[in-house]
Amino acid sequence: MLTQRTKDIVKATAPVLAEHGYGIIKCFYQRLFEAHPELKNVFNMAHQEQGQQQQALARAVYAYAENIEDPSSLMAVLKNIANKHASLGVLPEHYPIVGEHLLGAIKEVLGEAATEDIISAWALAYGNLADVLMSMESELYESSAEKLGGWTGWRGFVVREKRPESSIITSFVLEPADGGPVANFEPGQYIGIAVDVPALGLQQIRQYSLSDMPNGRSYRISVKREDGGAQSPGFVSCLLHDHVNVGDEVKLAAPYGNFHIDVNARTPIVLISGGVGLTPMVSMLRKAIQDPKRQVVFVHGARNSAVHAMRDRLRETAAAHSNFHLVVFYNEPLPGDVEGRDYDHAGFVDLDLIKPAILLPDADYYICGPIPFMRIQHDALGKLGIHEAQIHYEVFGPDLFAE
Secondary structure (H helix, E strand, C coil), X not given: CCCHHHHHHHHHHXXXXXXXXXXHHHHHHHHHHHHCHHHHHCCCHHHHHHCHHHHHHHHHHHHHHXXXXXXXXXXXXXXXXXXXXXXXXXXXXXXXXXXHHHHHHHHHHHHHHCXXXXXXXXXXXXXXXXXXHHHHHHHHHHHHHHCCCCCCXXXXXXXXXXXXXXXXXXXXXXXXXXXXXXXXXXXCCEEEEEEEEXXXXXXXXXXXXXXXXXXXXXXXXXXXXXXXXXXXXXXXXXXXXXXXXXXXXXXECCCECCXXXXXXCCCCEEEEEEHHHHHHHHHHHHHXXXXXXXXXXXXXXXXXXXXXXXXXXXXXXXXXXXXXXXXXXXXXXXXXXXXXXXXXXXXXXXXXXXXXXXXXXXXXEEEECCHHHHHHHHHHHHHCCCXXXXXXXXXXXXXXXXX
16 A cells, blocks of 8 residues: 555656656666667567657556546556556566666656655555556456466467458458467457567567457457558568468467457447457457347448458348448548448548437447547547447557557
């Protein structure tokens, strides 16, 4: 337990750390990688180069300080972090290393302003946070290992099928190299995949949503090629698209993640996705429509048919299941794209335009896509009177160790 004095010091110094947050975190990563270069195999080095990870960690430290009187208000965030850490293989021995270099960075950047009392208070606060996360991660690891076909750490999987879904998205069906079963998962969860990236001379880990329903034999991921040049090189996605083929082996962590449907519920669900955000939705959809009494609405936004993944399969599913309604928006239709056949509405996703289709009694709403897209849809649902507790979303982005 943290004493009130410790909490008061942390809260009082939080604005100072916020002011110098980016510099502190930049210094932290420099110190960390100099002392432990092997951790470059865990962190997303593309986000390191772009500064995204530094900014995310600075915000996380400040948020923790701001909520130190009632950390339970951050519990949902901490659960998400713990799940991402589990999919990266973060272990208890990593936490003292991070703590040492985070405190060292605070001292280095703040200089004499970082008194013994301040450093001591932040050390206790960090230790408290680390204990919470380690406990959560331990439970996740234990739960994964206990499942039929479950495991902890990394397990070899062979690519059994590689299928282009659009001009920028490719699906990979992965089966265990040992021939054993694979653990079932909650529709909407993701796996961590580890590959060697020659361009970096490092192993890199990324998390990809599972895009099919559980079957006990294989997993499917659908990967968007991120080819943004020097500013956003997409090391792993480009490697998967260009160099990982049928018969090749990759390493997977078990499925984790809090973004999933309740498979036992009977209430309606509305899935709202943009671009590659449709991948977890397809998994949710395929599981949910097995219950013919459960109503499912899928609203998807894409640029046009060239980049609209799984479009034919989704149309076929909608035609075959009376409890499933599909609504597609194209914001830049191609000349050959036909309204009413390839898409339903021109323009960006506009929930107000389709209110009769999505305003269902007791429905839960799931959003996935680029962050600006999710913000717009979240706010649109709020304006339509949807309660916050009914809105669920997943943010794939950098935190302490993750993407």
